[in-house]
Amino acid sequence: MEAALKALADDRRRTILRLVWDDERSAGEIASHFDVSRPAISQHLAVMKGAGLIAERREGTFRYYSAHRERLEEIKQMIESFWDAGLGRLKREAERDERDARRKESRKVRKRP
Amino acid sequence: MTRSDVVERQVRIDARPEIVFEFFTDPAKMIRWKGVEAKLEPQPGGVYRVVMNEAQYVANGTFVELVPHSKIVFTWGWEGSSDVPPGSSTVEVTLTPDGDGTMLRLIHSGLPVPALAAHGEGWDKFLPRLATVAAGGEVPTDA
Numbered sequence: 001m002e003a004a005l006k007a008l009a010d011d012r013r014r015t016i017l018r019l020v021w022d023d024e025r026s027a028g029e030i031a032s033h034f035d036v037s038r039p040a041i042s043q044h045l046a047v048m049k050g051a052g053l054i055a056e057r058r059e060g061t062f063r064y065y066s067a068h069r070e071r072l073e074e075i076k077q078m079i080e081s082f083w084d085a086g087l088g089r090l091k092r093e094a095e096r097d098e099r100d101a102r103r104k105e106s107r108k109v110r111k112r113p
Numbered sequence: 114m115t116r117s118d119v120v121e122r123q124v125r126i127d128a129r130p131e132i133v134f135e136f137f138t139d140p141a142k143m144i145r146w147k148g149v150e151a152k153l154e155p156q157p158g159g160v161y162r163v164v165m166n167e168a169q170y171v172a173n174g175t176f177v178e179l180v181p182h183s184k185i186v187f188t189w190g191w192e193g194s195s196d197v198p199p200g201s202s203t204v205e206v207t208l209t210p211d212g213d214g215t216m217l218r219l220i221h222s223g224l225p226v227p228a229l230a231a232h233g234e235g236w237d238k239f240l241p242r243l244a245t246v247a248a249g250g251e252v253p254t255d256a
Binding site (some may be wrong): 031080083084086088089090091092093094095097098101 | 146
């Protein structure tokens, strides 16, 4: 999971993922979208493949890449957990403040002559 | 049908909206549920900065919109990364009165779903940080 996220922490890799999201594309096709060297793109592809974000298929001397969409679903689930933990704590703390506020308010009412 | 490029969360809180709202705008209240140190300037363009429990991770973004006591919108990326533009992802929180309490709804957009991700959004540091948190299971308690 961490490898997948680290692999996504790069603008070019996210662009690559976008390119292969719907259709399988060859390494050459992918590289043609960028202004950097072919070896640099190959390096990105290797990182992404290692992280399980894309799948590679070889046909002769050609390599084709496609996205592992399930991986991104996992990321989304992780973000959901992140917020669930935080919001749980927020609820607890806000409710505590509400009880304190109500106690103070009821005390004020009782003090009135 | 739920969209795949956003995370949506909802929770009912037994506290009035004005109390809940402050937990997003008051640094002392922020760190009771998220982070160990916070700098918050609750106005459009104002700083939203929260040092997370692991200290080496600092969420940095800006407030986009605030409507007391019903809406907070802010962006964030990660500090220390020279190529994370402000506004890597966007969080929108709405607070709706619900009886004596509040219905809080959170929408976190800018997920790395290529088909729907906006151009220019960066997740350079946010995602590794999230991985660490998720691997640990949850945000560690401050208390």
